[in-house]
Amino acid sequence: MASIKRYRYRAYPTKGQAHALSCLYGCCRFVYNRFVAVRETMFKVGGRMPTFTQLARDLTQSKNDPDTSWLKTVSAVPLQQSLRHARTAYDNYFAWKKGDRKGPEVGKPTFKTRRGTQSAEFTLNSRFKLEHEPGCKWAFLTLPKVGRVKLRWTRDLPTVPKTVTVIRRPCGRYEASFTTITTSRITPKALHAEAGVDIGLLSLGVVRRSDGTCEAIENPRFLKNSERRLRHLDRELARKRKGSRNYEKARTRRARAYQKVKDTRLDYLTKTARRLIDENQAIALETLSITGLAKTRLGKSVLDAGWGTLIRLVTQMGREAGRDIRRISRWYASTQTCCVCHVKDKPKPLNIREWDCPNCGARLDRDANAAVNIMLAAGLAESLNACGGDVNRKLAMPAATSTPMKQEPSETIPLH
Ligand SMILES: [Zn+2]
Known part of the structure; x- marks a missing residue:
């Protein structure tokens, strides 16, 4: 049975890379929060929610707007992903409210803050590159507009990763989390x-x-x-x-x-x-x-x-x-x-x-x-x-x- 699995590695960005990531997190937060704000305003005035395509077009336009042109300084893919995540958050929330989604309560999406865990997701489209020499304890992850980030390689990935999320924890720790599609491991015979x-x-x-x-x-x-x-x-x-x-x-x-x-x-x-x-x-x-x-x-x-x-x-x-x-x-x-x-x-x-x-x-x-x-x-x-x-x-x-x-x-x- 194939399933999606995450593999996390500790990342050690340089000072410059950490700064670039900080900007990226800020931009991702901005995009996410704007989605939530639009959604909430539309809900209050009873207007129609713009479609995802409209919002994506909107995002491209705001890069040309002098007020928000700083969005151009970071890779475009994580921003689109933030928009997607915000949409999924609402979809899950409404599915739970309607009873279509089982399991624990799903809260209403809220604004992201500077203080919590920060993350930015890159897909294959962003052309991130992962280099690792067999047997070497370090690997290098090249991210667009961030650079070549050092990773501590603790185990091999089973397949080529689909996405990578770069995370910063409140304690200041960086992690790179890869998603892979794997077939399940062989389970020993039960005792x-x-x-x-x-x-x-x-x-x-x-x-x-x-x-x-x-x-x-x-x-x-x-x-x-x-x-x-x-x-x-x-x-x-x-x-x-x-x-x-x-x-x-x-x-x-x-x-x-x-x-x-x-x-x-x-x-x-x-x-x-x-x-x-x-x-x-x-x-x-x-x-x-x-x-x-x-x-x-x-x-x-x-x-x-x-x-x-x-x-x-x-x-x-x-x-x-x-x-x-x-x-x-x-x-x-x-x-x-x-x-x-x-x-x-x-x-x-x-x-x-x-x-x-x-x-x-x-x-x-x-x-x-x-x-x-x-x-x-x-x-x-x-x-x-x-x-x-x-x-x-x-x-x-x-x-x-x-x-x-x-x-x-x-x-x-x-x-x-
Ligand atoms: Zn009894």
């Missing part, structure tokens, strides 16, 4: 047939498999662990005079610290998701309302754990690898139901880790019981149902999972 994952905070997830093995995935709480340092940097920034050179320096230091947290988290989640996919043929997950949970008292911890990202990565990688990924309804009471006799009990406060089922008397471990229920609700582990409650009883028993294990991730703990 386990079916697994249910109960996502949580104490451990990021408890994986219960139909063959009786279980595993707790550690929740490293990246944000929480660096909170002291981040607070210190926040205070330092507050002391500086806005707009001063020292303010800029403190802002960059703070942005770099936050970026570090983000990078470490994404790296951990990617590796975890990859391992889940490689090891299990079928995976059942809950559908969680992350935006809803983020507003609660546990919000910070929920976002720090990265549940949403984990679910997204497992789903995407699983689809690519041809694994069977199933999601169960968010209304299903996986914690309250007993997985042996399927009788629903009262809600349980978070501090209760184990209990006896009031109906059948089975000893249940909170996370293990939930994971088995998720597997059953997803229609996985039919064999479990066929064997009757006995297997379920063993699977849901408080075992090694009652405390999260700090273990090498690839180890599994047999139950018997």
Whole structure:
């Protein structure tokens, strides 16, 4: 199955190139924001929205206008792409409003600012050139009207890239992100047939498999662990005079610290998701309302754990690898139901880790019981149902999972 994949490399532009990129970002932002402004005005006065072709023609004209002739100083392709991105942003927003688009809420496009992550996209039309000598640790990306930018080459691209986006993060880091069309990688033969994952905070997830093995995935709480340092940097920034050179320096230091947290988290989640996919043929997950949970008292911890990202990565990688990924309804009471006799009990406060089922008397471990229920609700582990409650009883028993294990991730703990 062919799919579009991104490959990112760190870029090291020279001072002059960084300046050229800065101008380019400014122009892209201008084009994008003008699209949003036109759209909003038209909406207010009830006029007809100009078509994309009209807007593109408009863009060409504004290059001859003395007020906006600076648009000529940068490559034309990223500007057209910005226009396209703005259009797509509105298309997605309206599709979501109408209900044609599934998934999480799509917000209304907003103006781009100087402060966030900056990006400019070049397509093949722009004739960007990528040079890399086999085995060399550096590569060179030649961009029109920017120059030959040095890249740190960390892995080879599978095919010739279709587009490249040059990104500047708030911490001052540059990246070149290439899109390629690739066929999926070869996934190893799965070790386990079916697994249910109960996502949580104490451990990021408890994986219960139909063959009786279980595993707790550690929740490293990246944000929480660096909170002291981040607070210190926040205070330092507050002391500086806005707009001063020292303010800029403190802002960059703070942005770099936050970026570090983000990078470490994404790296951990990617590796975890990859391992889940490689090891299990079928995976059942809950559908969680992350935006809803983020507003609660546990919000910070929920976002720090990265549940949403984990679910997204497992789903995407699983689809690519041809694994069977199933999601169960968010209304299903996986914690309250007993997985042996399927009788629903009262809600349980978070501090209760184990209990006896009031109906059948089975000893249940909170996370293990939930994971088995998720597997059953997803229609996985039919064999479990066929064997009757006995297997379920063993699977849901408080075992090694009652405390999260700090273990090498690839180890599994047999139950018997
Ligand atoms: Zn029961």
